[in-house]
Amino acid sequence: AQKITQTQPGMFVQEKEAVTLDCTYDTSDQSYGLFWYKQPSSGEMIFLIYQGSYDEQNATEGRYSLNFQKARKSANLVISASQLGDSAMYFCAMRGDSSYKLIFGSGTRLLVRP
């Protein structure tokens, strides 16, 4: 069974500062993928970043980076230089390679203060 845990229901960050959103996971699969999505109030799911379990380097996409610590089973999202438009729900998700089901955590609501 797979499980994603996001322990921060809500977070505040000052504009232009960096913020870390926590995500831990559990799986019995040896090979798996970890995803982060952003969901603004309009409801669509916007893909941010992906980390494969065998990737040796942490994934980065522009202002987004993923702090992947395999032994601790954590995959935290770091947003640098926060912008007002970053205010949204953020979801961590996982897909085990024994199944193509994408399982989500409960999400973190991020509010960027001007």
Add this chain to the structure above:
Amino acid sequence: EADIYQTPRYLVIGTGKKITLECSQTMGHDKMYWYQQDPGMELHLIHYSYGVNSTEKGDLSSESTVSRIRTEHFPLTLESARPSHTSQYLCASTGGGLDGYTFGSGTRLTVV
């Protein structure tokens, strides 16, 4: 431009009505999914399909049903809508392997 389309975007319907939420993708993906999400809450997988004539129930029990007669089309049906079905329904697809998941814009269903 969206590669996966959901219609309608918003739907308000009376209790007891039969409804079908449409989901179509143009990417030739064999794997498709339906998620149910209450406002501000997590996404729950309710149905998935790994190909034509293949459908499975997800991790959250749902009174809805799905069909997969064509690769590109994965509709979700509620035979008799109830207020407890009020939610957002999101459709997604992937080609598998290293492909990511593409989501539709969602259908916000309100049953009155």
